[in-house]
Amino acid sequence: MKKLYIKQKVLSMGGRFNVKDEQGQDVYLVEGSFMRIPKTFIIRNTKGEEVASITKKTFSFLPTFFVNAGGREVLMIKKRFSFLKARYTIDTAGIEVRGNWWDMNFEVFQNGEIAGAVGKEWFTWGDSYQVQIEKGEMETILIALVVAIDCVKADQAAASSVSVP
Template sequence: MKQLYIKQKVFSLSGKFTVKNQEEQDVYYVEGSFMQIPKTYTIMNRKRDEVALISKKVFSFLPKFFVEVNGQEVLTIKKEFSFFKARYTIDAAGIEVHGNWWDMEFDVLQHGEIVGKVNKEWFSWGDSYKVQILNEEMEAIVIAIVVAIDCVKADQATSSAAST
């Protein structure tokens, strides 16, 4: 089992942060587009090769995010219409997210088998997550899911702040 850690910088306008291993070495680099439409997040490996891309659909009544890993679309996160509490769904072939993904406490399953676990680190400055990888072939997908869900949460927080 491999453990990775995602720690976002609180005051980063562009959304740049790294994913580190247990030895605190950078494993992945995440860069968000700044002042660009559509908003995208690129996840790169140590060699700075793109392994995943998260993008927000521009012209949509309700927010929708697409996640591509190695050039293949693996999942879509979309907001459902509701009057009171924001509801999102994740559509993916063979991949499921079980648990409280809004609070970043969930398991990622592929065909019913757990391939990753995500837990929010509570007493830290900024958003920090511990990601346990149980199937290393699914590592990039699990990291992309965590970043995508966090991107959706940030988008929701921004739109909520703008409406008040």
């Protein structure tokens, strides 16, 4: 089992932050696009190689995000139509999220076996998450999933804070 920590900076213009291991060493760098369409996040390893990307679909009625890892699309996060509460679905082949993913406290399963777990760390400056990895081959997908869900939540918060006169 391996643990990684994602700590986002509060005042980062484009969404640039590091993913660290238990010893505090950088493992991944996440770079978000700033004022660019489509909104994207690129996840790079310590050698600077792209290992995953998250892209927001530009023209869609409801927000949709695509996560690519290893040169292929591995999952899609899509907002469902709802009047009272924001509802999202995660479409994948063999990957299932169980728990309260909106509050960032959930487990990820691959083909019925636990691949990892995510927990939000409270009372921190900026968003901080602990990612526990049970299946090493799912590491980049788990990091990409956390970044994508956090982006969905940030977009939702921005949309709900806009008031119409």
